[in-house]
Amino acid sequence: MSGQTIHLAIVDDHPLILEGLQKLLEGASGIEITGTFGNARDCLAFLATGRADILLLDITLPDASGLDLCREIKEISPATRILALSNHSERSMILQMLQQGASGYMLKNVAADELIRCIREAHEGLLTFSKAVREIMAKPSAAELRETPRLTKREKEILLLIADGKTTAEIAGMLHLSPLTIETHRKNLLQKFGTPNVAAMMKAALQHGLM
Amino acid sequence: MSGQTIHLAIVDDHPLILEGLQKLLEGASGIEITGTFGNARDCLAFLATGRADILLLDITLPDASGLDLCREIKEISPATRILALSNHSERSMILQMLQQGASGYMLKNVAADELIRCIREAHEGLLTFSKAVREIMAKPSAAELRETPRLTKREKEILLLIADGKTTAEIAGMLHLSPLTIETHRKNLLQKFGTPNVAAMMKAALQHGLM
DNA sequence: AATTTTCTACTGGTTTTCCGGTAGATAGGG
DNA sequence: CCCTATCTACCGGAAAACCAGTAGAAAATT
Missing domain, CATH: 3.40.50.2300 (Response regulator)
Known part of the structure; x- marks a missing residue:
């Protein structure tokens, strides 16, 4: 060549x-x-x-x-x-x-x-x-690495499952937890990211390199 | 230095x-x-x-x-x-x-x-x-650039709005279309990506660099 | 030991998405 | 001109997500 x-x-x-x-x-x-x-x-x-x-x-x-x-x-x-x-x-x-x-x-x-x-x-x-x-x-600019919401272990875990298309009920089954608990985590995730729904959250999470 | x-x-x-x-x-x-x-x-x-x-x-x-x-x-x-x-x-x-x-x-x-x-x-x-x-x-491997669903102009447009957290109704308002039309596009997008919901679709789309 | 954070779980209700169809109108390319 | 792709719009119903709270138990940190 x-x-x-x-x-x-x-x-x-x-x-x-x-x-x-x-x-x-x-x-x-x-x-x-x-x-x-x-x-x-x-x-x-x-x-x-x-x-x-x-x-x-x-x-x-x-x-x-x-x-x-x-x-x-x-x-x-x-x-x-x-x-x-x-x-x-x-x-x-x-x-x-x-x-x-x-x-x-x-x-x-x-x-x-x-x-x-x-x-x-x-x-x-x-x-x-x-x-x-x-x-x-x-030299990555500070703006690029703008602060990422600090997620707990559980939240990261659940975020990944959401990203895989799993529903609240499915995740609950996998983790042996109440669906209501998963819902709470989901709610907290949305709040931490400041997004109104998972679509926007997914975008934010992926752009921050969280997955 | x-x-x-x-x-x-x-x-x-x-x-x-x-x-x-x-x-x-x-x-x-x-x-x-x-x-x-x-x-x-x-x-x-x-x-x-x-x-x-x-x-x-x-x-x-x-x-x-x-x-x-x-x-x-x-x-x-x-x-x-x-x-x-x-x-x-x-x-x-x-x-x-x-x-x-x-x-x-x-x-x-x-x-x-x-x-x-x-x-x-x-x-x-x-x-x-x-x-x-x-x-x-x-040398990017073929696997990395695995085939991305071919999206139409409209679909790309709507995908971006979904990623911004817009709801079907909001998107319909912005594009001066019926919410039912947006729903159809949304449905087609899910089908093209082969994902069960927007969360998974967002992940797929972003990993393919579609946004 | 005391405090904070995280994880868990709940109530009750509203909004939105998702699924399975169908179907006419309008491009765009061969 | 014809054909295919795209864009538009609809129906009815089921499933899931989202919202606004409260609250006890378990870790982790100080």
């Missing part, structure tokens, strides 16, 4: 960026641009037949979210390594992109040599980031 | 690992071990008064999950950079640890020079991984 020509595709809704990247990568030996696309649709159509080892992917697209597109591409073409190239510099966005299957992340202000390094590293099967991204990722 | 002595603390429930790491890091100049702990409690007690620039953190602990401990530490001592040092090699575990505020991740089979490099890089404010971890992270 490595040492071969790298087949690169680019998705970005801004034509200027596409041109800029093309020019920028012209000088790089071993990298061949096999397609450039302004939206998700065209990109997917290309990947049905065409080849891309590496895909530079913007997150803001006209017809889909880059997050969705990333996952879709990994489904239909798992071998394609996706490098996010975005203006979004929030830690949470970077993590989401990785969760959707990206193999790297760069900000758009990345320098040419760094961009090329990232493409090469991704092609070698390594997770890769531009330096600016590594700096962002190393 | 950089160039100074790095104050390092270690949390690992296996005494042998603690000793091994201490010996291994003796030779490294500029790194001073200020504390070693076998559980979460002792570590938190230390951080209340003591100092640690970098914390090597195992995920499996007797009295808490390393994930929980990581977040707690970042809350009480945000300046402390946390490097996970674990046997868990699943991509999802690594992502979770980052979500909880870690600045890096290494597997326990890491070589001495790599360990030291990671500690130094973390101290310089950079996200850092051992090479093995970068390889794992670059």
Whole structure:
């Protein structure tokens, strides 16, 4: 694999960026641009037949979210390594992109040599980031880790069972407790999270990484 | 900051690992071990008064999950950079640890020079991984990206509102639709996710990164 | 030993969700 | 133009969740 020509595709809704990247990568030996696309649709159509080892992917697209597109591409073409190239510099966005299957992340202000390094590293099967991204990722903001309700052991236990779709009666049966007790715990959980129902609570709990 | 002595603390429930790491890091100049702990409690007690620039953190602990401990530490001592040092090699575990505020991740089979490099890089404010971890992270498994139900525009819209804790009636009001219509969508969503209620659906949706 | 937290359980009632259908109107793509 | 997917809307009934309280027993902490 490595040492071969790298087949690169680019998705970005801004034509200027596409041109800029093309020019920028012209000088790089071993990298061949096999397609450039302004939206998700065209990109997917290309990947049905065409080849891309590496895909530079913007997150803001006209017809889909880059997050969705990333996952879709990994489904239909798992071998394609996706490098996010975005203006979004929030830690949470970077993590989401990785969760959707990206193999790297760069900000758009990345320098040419760094961009090329990232493409090469991704092609070698390594997770890769531009330096600016590594700096962002190393320092989680206090806002991101905003205080999580302190749950008791029992509450955590019950929260997990609720998340699994178990009803109050089912949980009561499993834990050999009265359904009324489970209801109380459930009520306390809702109150601790400050949410009106389990749907919102689930979102809060999962975003806090509680499961 | 950089160039100074790095104050390092270690949390690992296996005494042998603690000793091994201490010996291994003796030779490294500029790194001073200020504390070693076998559980979460002792570590938190230390951080209340003591100092640690970098914390090597195992995920499996007797009295808490390393994930929980990581977040707690970042809350009480945000300046402390946390490097996970674990046997868990699943991509999802690594992502979770980052979500909880870690600045890096290494597997326990890491070589001495790599360990030291990671500690130094973390101290310089950079996200850092051992090479093995970068390889794992670059290739998301098919299982992780297991197929997500294909939702229509409307369904996505309603899913988000449900996640915000809105009731059927509220959603109907917002979208100027009949509550019965919303109920149908809700029903279809449950069916597509294969979940018996919104709690489980929320978990599924969030784990698929749908929000 | 004293205090606080957690776990347990209850009453009684209201709201909401969930289940099983059916079905016309309106796109969007081949 | 046709076909499929989507969006809309309905019925009736069962199950579950949510709300607002109270309260004793058991742990855990101080």
